[in-house]
Amino acid sequence: MDVLNALVLFLNFVMIPATAYGAQLALGALGVTLIYAVLRFSNFAHGDMMAFGTMLVVLVTWGLQSLGVSLGPLPTALLALPIGILGTIVLALVTDASVYRFYRSKRSEPVIFVIASVGVMFVYNALTRFVIGTDDQRFEDGARFVVKVGDFRKWSGLDEGLAIRTSQLITVVVMILTVAFVFWFLQKTRTGKAMRAYSDNEDLALLSGISPERVVRITWILAAALAVIAGTLYGLDKSFRPFTYFQLLLPIFAAAIVGGIGHPLGAVAGGFVVAYSEVMVTYAYKGVLTYLLPEAWRPEGLVQMLGTDYKFAVSFIILVVVLLIRPTGIFRGRTI
């Protein structure tokens, strides 16, 4: 019984939240990795693109709520998501046409693009704060739980309860659907193949019928859509605060690099690696160990390896270790 209790405790506080967080990171890293594979630079503005898109979703959600529109048990934000995606796609395409295209036509070095993207990041950041402010915003509605702690206890007869929030379930389902779509798109469609070809060999792509501007445009559309989906899921799961999204940039890049930057499957795997490490390292294992160890051995302290305040250090350490030991990541990166 104690073992089961320990397991449920672990599931409830580590596995379930980390899976949802991993799914959010995976979607974010997928966007970063697509931009890297096709446009060949690390887009620092991705976190704030997520923030901008989520802001649109929040605003539209509030609008729908005030009109009395809802999806029943599902969050209204899902209804607002397509509008947020459209708005962010427009923003991404306008940015590309006004900033990145100029450097592309000059065939600038990747580092120039990176610095330009830092500038774009500040602009997006300011734009988002200007519209919605810097505070926490909650926009989750509908049924809060799929599995409630009390119900689980009654059903299982265990001391520990298990809760699965609607937002966590939605995160995982949406992530699976989105990733499946992106993979199908890259593998099977002509456009996806053109993107892969362009990523493989830009010089050759320019010497065939592939239209580079079209490939770039489609990449931005995909990246923007992924950013908004990731941002909205994160916002539903936690809350929406522009600065948090800027901070997400680090775990997202860590995920993309761990997986092998430029490699979509790697981005997904990397997202989960980073999320599980982060949550497992910052979790206090006292409760779990209390169930598992004989009475005399029970810990008095929290048995927490790292305070949650330091959770970003985990991404940093993963990043540094991967770059030192296997710079290409789990999957050999750079092409899609």
Added chain:
Amino acid sequence: MIRVEDLHLHFGGIRAVDGASVNIAKGSITGLIGPNGAGKSTLFNVIAGLYRPTSGKVWLDGEDVTGLSPHALFHKGLLRTFQIAHEFASLTVRENLMMVPAEQPGEVLWDAWFKPGRVRAREAEVRARADEVIDFLEIPHVADELAGNLSGGQKKLLELGRTMMVDAKIVFLDEVGAGVNRTLLNTIGDAILRLNRERGYTFCMVEHDMDFIGRLCDPVIVMAEGKVLTVGHPAEVMKNEAVIEAYLGRGLKNRKASAMGPA
């Protein structure tokens, strides 16, 4: 077909191409040869749109195409291969070939979602052409292999195959023979000859292998020191005094002369 008029390209003080004028006739296989540093590769790259000339003009079918990007030239029917074979490593050979034709409706988001019939029809058309090219090059056994796994020679064949996917006006071959064994070189040579005779392709090739040049090309343009030295049939050209001098160097020739001694 291609007319190059008094072309100059200077890199700082180096005159890589120094007033070259060249004509490439429709339906010919024109060879471009010369000693190292003669400027043939530079000239080639200027025509193919990689470099913008310092001065001078390039005409394609009477149209001024000077300084157009390689991408724009592709759409005008000027195709090229690379000295070091390029391929889309993560796509199969067939997919590599199918990537070449332009304006495929499947590459336009709107058409891809809302005109699936058109996309499918064009896809089938392009696939049929790719299969035909694969048969022509006699490489059906690797059609579904990833292009990155091919041997160096097979990649060269794929390069050639790519130029057959669209109706090219002129194909520039950058040392197709480099690093390829004899047998495969003959296969490539046969393919070039057949394309030229049966389908009327125009080729222009930079090449070092003289046997290969002699077998395929007429005429041959010889370059030296950024200028065109002479143009003619390969056999004639090889007997030309100036050409021998350019290849062997003046010093050697003089030494040869003095070794014979004064009469």
